Amino acid sequence: MVNRLFPNFQNDERRLHIQMWIVLGVWTLLILFLLLWLLRNEDTEMLELARQEAVANFNKDQAFRVWATKHGGIYVPVSEHTQPSPYLSHISERDLVTSSGRRLTLMNPAFMLRQMMDDYNELYGVKGRITSLNPLNPENAPDEWEREALKAFELGEVERFEVTEINEAPFLRLIRPMVTTEGCLKCHGHQGFTKGSIRGGVGVSVPLAGYLSVTNSRKRNFLVALSMIWGVGVVGVWLIGKRSQQRIQERKNYEGQIWHQANFDSLTGLSNRSLFMDRLDRALAYARRHEHKLALLFIDLDRFKDVNDTLGHAVGDLLLQEAAKRLQGCVRDMDTVSRLGGDEFTIILPEVVDGMSATMVAGTILTSLSRPFEMDGQEAQLSASIGITIFPHDGENPGMLLQNADTAMYRAKAEGRNTFRYFTWEMNKEAGGRVTLEAALRRALKRDEFELHYQPILTASDGNLIGAEALIRWESPELGLIGPNEFIPLAEESGLIVPIGDWVLKKAAADLAKWDHAGLVLQKLSVNVSIVQFQMKGFTRKILDILNNQPHLASRLFFEITESVFMDEHREPGARLGKLREQGIGIAIDDFGTGYSSLSYLKRFPVDKIKIDRSFVRDVTSDPEDAALCEAIIAMAHHLGLEVVAEGVETDQQWQFLRDSGCDYAQGYLFGRPMPFDRFTDYLKQNLTMDRAVV
Ligand code: C2E
Ligand code: CA
Ligand code: CA
Numbered sequence: 114m115v116n117r118l119f120p121n122f123q124n125d126e127r128r129l130h131i132q133m134w135i136v137l138g139v140w141t142l143l144i145l146f147l148l149l150w151l152l153r154n155e156d157t158e159m160l161e162l163a164r165q166e167a168v169a170n171f172n173k174d175q176a177f178r179v180w181a182t183k184h185g186g187i188y189v190p191v192s193e194h195t196q197p198s199p200y201l202s203h204i205s206e207r208d209l210v211t212s213s214g215r216r217l218t219l220m221n222p223a224f225m226l227r228q229m230m231d232d233y234n235e236l237y238g239v240k241g242r243i244t245s246l247n248p249l250n251p252e253n254a255p256d257e258w259e260r261e262a263l264k265a266f267e268l269g270e271v272e273r274f275e276v277t278e279i280n281e282a283p284f285l286r287l288i289r290p291m292v293t294t295e296g297c298l299k300c301h302g303h304q305g306f307t308k309g310s311i312r313g314g315v316g317v318s319v320p321l322a323g324y325l326s327v328t329n330s331r332k333r334n335f336l337v338a339l340s341m342i343w344g345v346g347v348v349g350v351w352l353i354g355k356r357s358q359q360r361i362q363e364r365k366n367y368e369g370q371i372w373h374q375a376n377f378d379s380l381t382g383l384s385n386r387s388l389f390m391d392r393l394d395r396a397l398a399y400a401r402r403h404e405h406k407l408a409l410l411f412i413d414l415d416r417f418k419d420v421n422d423t424l425g426h427a428v429g430d431l432l433l434q435e436a437a438k439r440l441q442g443c444v445r446d447m448d449t450v451s452r453l454g455g456d457e458f459t460i461i462l463p464e465v466v467d468g469m470s471a472t473m474v475a476g477t478i479l480t481s482l483s484r485p486f487e488m489d490g491q492e493a494q495l496s497a498s499i500g501i502t503i504f505p506h507d508g509e510n511p512g513m514l515l516q517n518a519d520t521a522m523y524r525a526k527a528e529g530r531n532t533f534r535y536f537t538w539e540m541n542k543e544a545g546g547r548v549t550l551e552a553a554l555r556r557a558l559k560r561d562e563f564e565l566h567y568q569p570i571l572t573a574s575d576g577n578l579i580g581a582e583a584l585i586r587w588e589s590p591e592l593g594l595i596g597p598n599e600f601i602p603l604a605e606e607s608g609l610i611v612p613i614g615d616w617v618l619k620k621a622a623a624d625l626a627k628w629d630h631a632g633l634v635l636q637k638l639s640v641n642v643s644i645v646q647f648q649m650k651g652f653t654r655k656i657l658d659i660l661n662n663q664p665h666l667a668s669r670l671f672f673e674i675t676e677s678v679f680m681d682e683h684r685e686p687g688a689r690l691g692k693l694r695e696q697g698i699g700i701a702i703d704d705f706g707t708g709y710s711s712l713s714y715l716k717r718f719p720v721d722k723i724k725i726d727r728s729f730v731r732d733v734t735s736d737p738e739d740a741a742l743c744e745a746i747i748a749m750a751h752h753l754g755l756e757v758v759a760e761g762v763e764t765d766q767q768w769q770f771l772r773d774s775g776c777d778y779a780q781g782y783l784f785g786r787p788m789p790f791d792r793f794t795d796y797l798k799q800n801l802t803m804d805r806a807v808v
Contacts, residue, residue, distance in 0.1 A: 125359065129357050129361065133351075133354040140343070140347070141343065144342065144346070147339060147715055148336065152335065155332055158328075159324045159325070159327070159328040160276070160285060162276075162322055162324060163273055163285040163319050163324050164285060164287060166239075167274065167286070167287035167317040167318070167319045168257070168287065168289075169239065170239055170317045170319070171289055171315055171317050177226065177229075178223075178291075179294070179615045181225060181234050182295075182297055183296050184217045185296060186299065186623065187222050188217040188218065189217065189218065190206035190215055191208075191217065194228065195218065195220060196218070197218040197219075197223060198219070198220070199299060200221070200249040200250060201219055203303055216686075223249075223250075223253070224250075226241070226243060227243065227253075227400065230242065238320045239317065239318065239319055240316075240318040241743050242316045243313060244258065244263070244288075244315075244316060245263070245291075245314070246263050246313065247313075248615045249300075249301070249304070255314075258275065258601070259288060259314065259316060260385050261273075262288045262314060263288075263290075263311075263314050264469070265315060266290035266311050267311050270397075271289065272287065272288070272289050273287070273288050273315070274287040276668060277318075279318060279498045282320060283322060283325060284319065284320055285319045285321055287317050287318075287319075288314045288315065288687065289314060289315060290315075291312055291315055292311060293306045293308055293309060294308065295308060297312065304563065321799050341690055375387065376388035378451075378452040379435060379450070380430055380437075381437035382435055382437070383441075383450050383452045383458070384414075384449060384450075384451040385396070385451065385452065385453075385454075386453045386454065387626075389449065389451035389453065389459055389461075390511055392449045392451075392461060393409070393449075393461055393515070396461050396463040397510070399463065399503055400464075404725065405465075406464075406465045406466070406506075407462065407463055407465065408461075408465045408470070408474075408501060408503050409459060409461055409462075409501070409514045409515065410460040410474065410475060410478075410500070410501050410518065411457070411458075411500040411501075411518035412478065412497050412499050413457050413458075413497060413498050413499075413522050413529060414436065414460065414482075414496070415496045415497060417429070417456035417495075419546060419600050419602075420432060420458075420493060421667055422547035422644070422677045423675070423676070423677070424493060425677060425680045426681075428488055428489065428491065428493070431488045432486055432488065432493060432495065433452075433456065435486050436482060436486075439481045439482060440458055443481050444460055444474060445729045446610075448460055448461060448462050448464060448474075449463075459515070460474065460478075470503050471535075475499045475501060476533075478497065478499065479531060479532070479533065482495050482496060483495075483498050483531075496531035497531070498522050498525035498526040498530050498532060498533070499534070499655075500517075500518040500519060500521030500533070501521060501533060501534070501656050502514045502515075502518040502520060503536075517536040518536060520540050521533075521540060524540050550639045553589060554600055554604060556586055557589060558612055559608070561592070562587055562589055563585055563586065563587055563613070563616060564585070564588060564789060565581070565586070565620050565621060565790070566583070566584045566585075566787035566789055567583055567584070567622065567624075567787060567788055568582045568785060568786065568787040568788070569784050569785045569793075569800070570582060570639070570778050570779070570780045571778060571779050572638060572777070572778055573759075573771065573772050573777055573778055578635075578801060579637055579778060580636055580639060580671070581622075581639070581793065582640075582641070582780060582787075583620075583638065583641070584619040584641070585601075585641065586787075586789075587765055589752075601643065605644075605645045607683070608645070610643045610645050610650055614642065614646040615655075617640055617641075618656075621638055622659065622663050622665075624790055625669070626665055627790075628794065628797060629665055633794065633797040633801055635669070635801075637669055637671055637699070638669055638671065640669060640670070640671050640673065642672045644674070644678050644681075644753070647674055648678075652689070653693060657694070657696060660696050660698075662682050667697050670697075670699065671698070672693065672698055672700055672701070673701045673702075673703040673724065674701075675694060675703050676702060676704075676705070679714040684717060687718050690719045691719050694719050699722065700720045700722070701720075701722040701724055701758065703762075704724065704726045705723040705724055705725055705746065706726045706729050706742070715755065716753060721755065721756065722755060722756045723755055723756075723757040723758070725743060725746055725747075725759050725760060726760060727760045727761030728770070729743050729746075729782070730760060730767055731742070731767075733767055733770050733771070734764070734767055734770055743759075743771070747774050747776055748775070757775075757776050757777050757778070758776075758780060759771045759776045759778070761780075762781030762783045763782045764783065765783070767781075767783070770784060
């Protein structure tokens with residue numbers, strides 16, 4: 114189970130890392146690819162723009178050439194730069210003289226253009242040049258690249274360009290073919306050119322420096338932009354990875370918590386039954402392998418239920434926590450202390466040489482628990498009963514060891530509590546005593562083995578009988594007379610208290626009716642109602658039904674409940690009590706003073722009486738503190754409009770004291786012990802004054 118609940122988080126984290134690296138890699142490649150594509154595109158576009166410029170230049174040349182050719186060349190004044198062209202000597206009208214005597218000479222377009230281009234080059238850096246495979250002017254002879262281009266033009270190509278360096282500066286040079294037109298023949302006819310034939314090419318070289326600076330700056334921008342996008346992506350991936358890692362961590366924590374909840378007791382932090390069984394199993398396997406002995410201690414707190422009932426569950430929980438701490442303080446690190454539930458604990462001593470070490474631990478535990486527990490300023494006393502089994506002698510498997518330790522624990526309880534017993538196989542024969550008692554209790558209901566006794570309650574002011582408390586007795590044919598203190602807790606644990614409580618109510622109502630018939634009218638009849646009954650769903654409904662069917666009960670019934678009822682606020686005891694009181698049922702708080710003793714609930718809940726516990730009354734004449742407390746309780750109750758019943762009044766002195774303190778009612782052996790029906794009938798006959806008998 115442990116492994117199933119702890120999936121391999123290492124794997125999850127490794128997988129996450131790998132995934133993150135893959136995503137980062139793909140992202141980086143994508144960005145790189147985009148960058149390369151953009152850079153390449155930039156170059157292509159730049160060249161295209163430069164080419165367009167070159168073409169524009171070429172077109173202008175061409176237009177001028179066409180225009181000049183159409184006019185058969187142009188006459189210009191003869192100057193230093195414009196000497197008559199020796200290449201045109203075959204033209205008769207090469208040189209003219211104007212009427213004013215100025216000498217003019219014919220310029221062919223190629224010559225003019227060459228000069229213009231020189232100027233253009235000087236002014237703007239754009240170079241132009243005319244070339245031919247068969248040039249008139251040797252300066253126009255093609256270089257290697259031009260020659261290739263010209264040859265290609267003859268085969269039908271229309272343009273070539275390249276990036277090159279001229280004087281160590283970058284240039285784009287473009288060359289296009291020149292086609293022979295009608296006008297060309299004037300100068301070139303003698304060379305055998307025919308109209309439409311390719312007679313050379315015109316090259317234009319555009320400087321690339323400007324383009325390059327624009328392109329480079331754009332490239333830089335791309336680089337910066339893409340780096341930023343890449344960075345954003347990387348940060349994004351990192352953040353997502355971080356978040357995923359957090360999720361894994363959260364899940365890890367969460368599942369750790371679940372694991373903890375499944376294996377540890379939330380109240381004490383000790384291992385719970387399931388982890389205990391697991392550990393015991395392992396410890397046994399180890400002990401078997403190494404031929405060790407192992408001891409198992411089964412610890413049950415004595416009368417813990419009483420503590421819970423009187424001090425309240427919250428204090429009970431604190432006690433359990435403290436007890437758990439003390440248990441842990443009694444063992445070594447290697448020993449496992451667990452809480453099986455309720456007030457049951459176990460301890461595994463995995464390596465014991467002989468019984469002695471278990472004895473020592475058990476002794477230490479009893480001593481440790483015997484120190485008083487202090488909680489919220491209240492002191493409580495605890496003890497425990499411990500059963501011990503030794504592997505392999507008392508059992509081979511976890512179940513058997515545990516069961517036998519439990520049996521030994523019951524033996525410790527039976528033999529006076531606050532002690533420990535080693536399991537013996539003889540015990541097994543008597544084991545299940547608890548089960549037997551429970552079964553007997555079940556049978557008792559069917560066989561009608563219960564009886565109700567009645568104890569008188571007197572008015573303090575005049576000593577007259579006012580009512581009685583019904584107290585259950587069990588006369589078992591097998592077990593003899595068993596007191597309620599012995600079987601009520603078991604009845605509450607097993608739920609049998611509910612049918613038993615029903616029986617008590619029915620019987621009390623029937624007895625009351627009988628007395629009524631006999632003219633013995635008892636004003637008030639108290640019955641004890643267990644918290645288990647009170648919390649049972651449908652309890653109030655059931656009581657209302659009983660009251661409806663038995664009108665003689667009206668306003669005469671008192672329920673005695675303990676303070677623990679008020680601790681369970683989520684079941685709204687106030688509302689239940691209110692409903693009961695609406696029907697005329699009185700509510701008395703039993704055993705007052707032993708319990709939670711927070712008096713705030715007296716104000717909040719509808720209550721009529723409190724019954725001061727016997728233990729206070731016992732010492733009122735000997736212990737000034739108890740006396741003061743008793744007085745204070747009475748005063749405070751009166752202040753809240755409640756009446757007070759003193760329980761367990763045994764002596765005249767007690768009785769005197771209580772009357773002086775203003776106590777309203779009293780109950781105790783001094784006035785009468787609990788009596789069976791017949792005896793109590795006689796008691797009524799003697800003690801009911803006639804005027805009180807008529808209600
Ligand atoms: P409790 O409600 O506090 O009942 C009073 C107990 O004090 C009775 O014990 C009674 O016999 C005893 N007592 C009365 N006067 C004196 C006295 O002067 N001195 C001494 N030492 N004891 C006195 P009992 O009958 O053994 O009942 C014990 C407890 O069992 C009751 O305590 C009550 O909590 C419970 N119980 C009894 N009958 C019922 C019942 O029908 N239903 C429920 N749920 N609980 C019951
Ligand atoms: Ca009572
Ligand atoms: Ca009581």
